[in-house]
Amino acid sequence: MYDFLLSDEARVLRSEVRDFVKTIPRQLLLDMDADRVQFPKEFLAEAGKRNLMGCRYPREWGGRGLDWVSTVMVMEEIGTLGYIMACTFGVGAELVCDAIIRHGTDAQKEKYVKPLLKGEIFAAECLTEPRGGSDFFGTTTTAEDKGDHYVINGQKRFIVGGEGADYFLVYAKTDPHAKAHKSLTCFIVDRSEGVIVDYIYGLMGCRGGGAARIVFKDAKVPKENIVGSLHGGYAVFNTMMIPERLGTAAMTIGAARPALEVATGYTTRRKAFGREIAKYQGVSFQVAEAAMLLDACRSMAYTTSRAVDAGVPENEIRRLVSESKKFITESCQKVVHNSMQVMGGIGYTNVFPVERIFRDVRLASIWTGTNEVMSLIIASEWYRKYMDDRASGITRDCENDAVEAFAEGEKIYE
Structure with a gap:
């Protein structure tokens, strides 16, 4: 349906990706969900x-x-x-690589980007700490200048891909006395002595993606591994919000789609009261709502991606990306909910994959910035745009389009 938005080269790539997806063994997905596989390196x-x-x-x-x-x-x-497959795919290739491509040196790209995109090494982004994830500037991990290198101490957790990573993108405080936006530096930290990685068990869903706790104990990092500039971590973080949140939105669409496809097939075969349940509006209308939401999600994702490609101003991109992440993740959770609902009790079992999808997509509205943080950004940028538009006079003042718009004593604001 959205082929018209893709170039000829992109359509060829889509065929390649679909062919690849078909080759992935069913057993790998089952073993990851059972925590028998901790990280899908072969994938x-x-x-x-x-x-x-x-x-x-x-x-x-x-x-x-x-x-x-x-x-x-x-x-x-x-x-x-599965959502976790897209997470592990995207963390290295779409997040870590993005930071290095946009802010790193050619030497860093040669050493860390090229082999990762070839599938020879793996990477993870270290952002969330035990004290919290949304409070980026509250980072307590520190990096101390030791002349020709830095020594990093601190902890990160819920690091997707951490168990299998060969290197990490780490934000740490390099100037604890500076203002928040100027206190952090982004580093490439190789997995070496001083970097302790523990795989996290017991997740509700998205298992097998290498989610880990990372502890840095006097981890040595050469100065040439600074990404961007010293105390310039915010600039790196700021640009990475596009791949983090827009990528999350896109992968959630893919993760929810199979649930609706399974439910659609089930409702055309399952009979109740003498006919297929798809013929009952109580069922078909829920399927229709899910299909509508998926199409709306794709429209938002593609519109936002076109805006990024077109170089739309940063403040507008911030709002669009945040809206996409919030709307798409919440809508796709509704898609999966409807899919399980129309299947009834069998949808709640592991006879079909809908229950696993249900567990997995719950992460979507939490990671890469909670949807509450997205609402804060959306509100901030929307009010900014409103005030700018009013000040410029480029839009009609619709407030006056009411019979008593100019009645004395009616509009009281204090």
């Missing part, structure tokens, strides 16, 4: 061999030179394997 290695990761990056660093529209398409298709 990522094969994706790298097929040149499917980081499609929007320059060819010289291992990408395909495509755009955000193509990236959204890829993330949706990978997401059909």
